[in-house]
Amino acid sequence: MTTTQEAKSRGAALLDGIKASSWSSRLAVAIVAALVVLLLIQAVQDPGQFVSQLLIGITNGAIIALIALGYTLVYGIVELINFAHGDNFMIGSFVGVTVLSGTFLGLGFFAPIDAGSGAGIKIVGVILALIVAMIACGLINVGIERIAYKPLRNSPRLAVLITAIGMSFILQNLGLVWKGPSQISFPGLISDANIFAGITDAVAYRWKDLFVILVTVPLLIGLSYFIRGTRQGKAMRAVAQDKEAAAMMGINVNRTISVAFLLGGILAGASGVMFGLFNGTTVFDLGFRQGLYAFTAAVLGGIGNLTGAVVGGILIGIIGAMNDQYIGVRWTDVVIFTVLILVLVFRPRGLLGDRSAVQGGGGE
Amino acid sequence: MGRRRVGTIMALGVAAALFVAGCGGEGGEQGSGGGGGGDDPTATIVSDLPLQGSSRARQETIANAVTLALEERDYMAGDVQIEYVSQDDATAQAGKWDEARCAENAQSAAQDEEIVGWIGPYNSGCAAIQIPILNEAGLAMVSHGNTAVGLTKPGGEPGEPERYYPTGERNYTRVIAADDKQARAGATWMSDLGVQSVYILDDQETFGVGMADQIQQSAEATGIQVLGREGIDGNAANYRSLMAQIAQLNPDAIYFAGITQNNAGQIVIDKVGAGMSNEDVLFMGSEGILEEAFIEAAGDAAEGSYITFSGLPASELPGTGQEFVERYQERFPDSELDPLTAYGYEAANVLLDAIENAYNADGEVTREGVLRELTATRDYDGVLGTWSFDENGDTTLTELSGQRVRNGEFELDRVITVEET
Numbered sequence: 001m002t003t004t005q006e007a008k009s010r011g012a013a014l015l016d017g018i019k020a021s022s023w024s025s026r027l028a029v030a031i032v033a034a035l036v037v038l039l040l041i042q043a044v045q046d047p048g049q050f051v052s053q054l055l056i057g058i059t060n061g062a063i064i065a066l067i068a069l070g071y072t073l074v075y076g077i078v079e080l081i082n083f084a085h086g087d088n089f090m091i092g093s094f095v096g097v098t099v100l101s102g103t104f105l106g107l108g109f110f111a112p113i114d115a116g117s118g119a120g121i122k123i124v125g126v127i128l129a130l131i132v133a134m135i136a137c138g139l140i141n142v143g144i145e146r147i148a149y150k151p152l153r154n155s156p157r158l159a160v161l162i163t164a165i166g167m168s169f170i171l172q173n174l175g176l177v178w179k180g181p182s183q184i185s186f187p188g189l190i191s192d193a194n195i196f197a198g199i200t201d202a203v204a205y206r207w208k209d210l211f212v213i214l215v216t217v218p219l220l221i222g223l224s225y226f227i228r229g230t231r232q233g234k235a236m237r238a239v240a241q242d243k244e245a246a247a248m249m250g251i252n253v254n255r256t257i258s259v260a261f262l263l264g265g266i267l268a269g270a271s272g273v274m275f276g277l278f279n280g281t282t283v284f285d286l287g288f289r290q291g292l293y294a295f296t297a298a299v300l301g302g303i304g305n306l307t308g309a310v311v312g313g314i315l316i317g318i319i320g321a322m323n324d325q326y327i328g329v330r331w332t333d334v335v336i337f338t339v340l341i342l343v344l345v346f347r348p349r350g351l352l353g354d355r356s357a358v359q360g361g362g363g364e
Numbered sequence: 365m366g367r368r369r370v371g372t373i374m375a376l377g378v379a380a381a382l383f384v385a386g387c388g389g390e391g392g393e394q395g396s397g398g399g400g401g402g403d404d405p406t407a408t409i410v411s412d413l414p415l416q417g418s419s420r421a422r423q424e425t426i427a428n429a430v431t432l433a434l435e436e437r438d439y440m441a442g443d444v445q446i447e448y449v450s451q452d453d454a455t456a457q458a459g460k461w462d463e464a465r466c467a468e469n470a471q472s473a474a475q476d477e478e479i480v481g482w483i484g485p486y487n488s489g490c491a492a493i494q495i496p497i498l499n500e501a502g503l504a505m506v507s508h509g510n511t512a513v514g515l516t517k518p519g520g521e522p523g524e525p526e527r528y529y530p531t532g533e534r535n536y537t538r539v540i541a542a543d544d545k546q547a548r549a550g551a552t553w554m555s556d557l558g559v560q561s562v563y564i565l566d567d568q569e570t571f572g573v574g575m576a577d578q579i580q581q582s583a584e585a586t587g588i589q590v591l592g593r594e595g596i597d598g599n600a601a602n603y604r605s606l607m608a609q610i611a612q613l614n615p616d617a618i619y620f621a622g623i624t625q626n627n628a629g630q631i632v633i634d635k636v637g638a639g640m641s642n643e644d645v646l647f648m649g650s651e652g653i654l655e656e657a658f659i660e661a662a663g664d665a666a667e668g669s670y671i672t673f674s675g676l677p678a679s680e681l682p683g684t685g686q687e688f689v690e691r692y693q694e695r696f697p698d699s700e701l702d703p704l705t706a707y708g709y710e711a712a713n714v715l716l717d718a719i720e721n722a723y724n725a726d727g728e729v730t731r732e733g734v735l736r737e738l739t740a741t742r743d744y745d746g747v748l749g750t751w752s753f754d755e756n757g758d759t760t761l762t763e764l765s766g767q768r769v770r771n772g773e774f775e776l777d778r779v780i781t782v783e784e785t
Contacts, residue, residue, distance in 0.1 A: 057605070173456070181418050182459075184661065275601070279602045281627075281661050285457070288599075321605040329603075329606050
């Protein structure tokens with residue numbers, strides 16, 4: 001008896017909710033529901049292909065998410081969109097390819113590490129490339145902040161924004177001078193073989209995809225621990241909430257901001273190397289498009305919100321893959337940005353809200 | 365009467381010169397220069413090439429070839445003193461040709477009456493912008509590298525080629541075979557290799573889309589089933605989803621119509637990565653990816669790719685072509701000859717001969733005269749063999765070639781002869 005009453009009241013509440021909602025949001029829910037149903041029909045028809053595409057989307061999305069974190073982290077603290085971040089990511093991939101080549105400034109340090117090297121050397125090479133790129137990009141990001149953003153901290157927002165765009169071009173041109181205008185190839189250190197080769201042929205999941213997840217997840221956990229669990233993380237949260245009050249409490253604001261940029265740069269370096277190893281090529285203007293996607297992901301999830309950046313990135317990856325499979329490659333950008341516009345129309349603060357990254361990052 | 369007028373003008377000129385000299389002292393040369401002009405006919409030719417970005421190496425050989433052609437004539441086309449200006453239509457940022465630069469180059473050349481001939485451009489997309497501008501100016505163009513069909517004849521998009529020629533008069537020619545021939549060569553080659561179905565990708569540029577249309581027609585005409593057609597985004601991070609989708613269709617071949625700079629390397633990497641090795645599913649592309657940059661970007665994945673070229677590589681050229689190769693290597697020992705270089709040389713020579721003929725016929729060099737002589741070129745005996753421009757400004761050459769990537773280098777696989785339509 002009571003259960004039916006409860007069910008009834010819940011139903012009534014739902015009905016009230018629908019009555020209270022606007023036509024536009026009802027329409028949006030209907031569209032999303034229709035799309036999900038269409039996708040599910042496809043999934044039932046050819047589950048193997050659907051799962052393969054889903055996995056491709058998650059992997060591509062994970063890379064975007066890692067870049068997006070850099071945007072969102074910095075935005076959460078200084079409310080600046082660091083446009084140079086995408087190009088720092090490109091520099092990260094260049095650093096990675098240089099480390100693997102074993103030669104820098106004409107000096108040969110060790111033999112190039114490529115597809116022919118032994119398994120142990122490959123692993124060491126990948127870890128070395130990641131670490132060097134993370135350090136280099138972290139320092140570059142801190143340097144950019146010190147040189148280009150810090151002196152402008154009290155100027156109008158627009159001035160810093162233009163400076164950020166300027167830094168983006170400077171880094172891009174440095175990349176152009178360093179490695180030239182062509183796509184350059186990354187050594188194939190990670191196997192292209194399918195993990196499920198012996199089990200099923202329907203689903204393609206390569207060691208490369210696993211590699212991306214193996215790099216991304218620890219970085220996410222580490223970042224989240226740093227912000228929630230350490231003293232420095234607490235300082236970051238405080239600075240994000242109120243710079244002046246934080247300074248009065250004895251927090252070194254400048255250092256805290258530098259740390260945020262350092263973290264952003266480290267993520268950019270890691271994702272740069274990962275991108276190169278995963279895709280096999282990199283190019284000097286890579287940062288623009290990938291940065292744009294990552295920035296979109298950050299806005300989609302709610303800028304300043306760490307969980308939001310990850311959700312946004314993976315969502316963009318999945319939408320891209322599904323669109324490639326079922327609609328057509330030439331519509332990918334149209335679809336991704338249509339989704340962005342729709343999300344912003346109905347949830348102007350992004351999917352998870354733009355709460356500051358450092359207040360613990362997301363989670364309602 | 366005429367003599368008296370000249371005398372009057374000269375007197376005025378001298379008076380003006382004295383006046384100017386009297387006033388400022390520096391302007392004196394200007395006045396006397398006016399009197400001495402008109403003895404030596406001079407003319408300027410320009411080349412318009414993407415000299416930045418990854419096709420730089422290839423395009424520099426073209427500028428070299430034009431220089432060589434001029435040096436061999438002592439910078440004279442008959443009695444006409446020639447000046448040569450090499451223009452760049454690429455930007456460092458884009459790493460390839462840029463629409464704004466193409467338009468700007470054409471507009472400034474259109475203003476400069478001294479310019480009577482135009483060599484290039486290389487990219488068909490750039491040509492689509494430049495031809496209408498230069499058409500209004502009546503400037504003769506000869507391209508070494510544009511292969512999009514629609515530039516000269518129907519078969520491309522609706523409204524082509526008329527929309528490139530607002531004056532209704534043709535001003536554009538090319539020494540390289542158009543894509544309809546290259547597509548026929550590609551389809552013939554695929555069918556020789558036993559291909560029964562193909563998936564076509566294009567890079568959504570003028571050249572890529574036109575080439576893809578042509579290959580689609582030729583493949584269907586040859587009895588090869590076209591499983592699908594997709595336009596890719598040249599800046600995408602990867603094409604894994606697309607390749608996973610194509611792999612489902614089990615094609616015998618994947619054809620990429622586009623240029624290296626639109627991520628051709630990544631396409632092959634992802635094709636192979638999706639389980640379609642170059643042995644099982646052959647990869648064919650056109651001239652747009654016949655450059656080192658493609659092999660550099662794709663790495664091992666490029667191995668075994670098939671690439672068609674709208675002409676013959678230097679090694680297959682007739683005797684005069686071989687002599688050119690020797691002269692080129694002697695003059696530019698540091699520059700590696702590209703398959704297109706001979707076409708740049710031929711374009712320069714055919715233009716210079718047209719200037720010479722125009723001067724001999726008219727007694728002066730005008731854009732009109734050069735254009736008339738250029739389009740009238742018939743049975744031209746050059747480094748590419750003996751050929752003519754047809755009524756559309758296209759070459760009558762019918763020998764094309766197919767290259768394969770082996771051990772990280774392009775290697776001539778075969779010469780493919782196509783029929784004239």
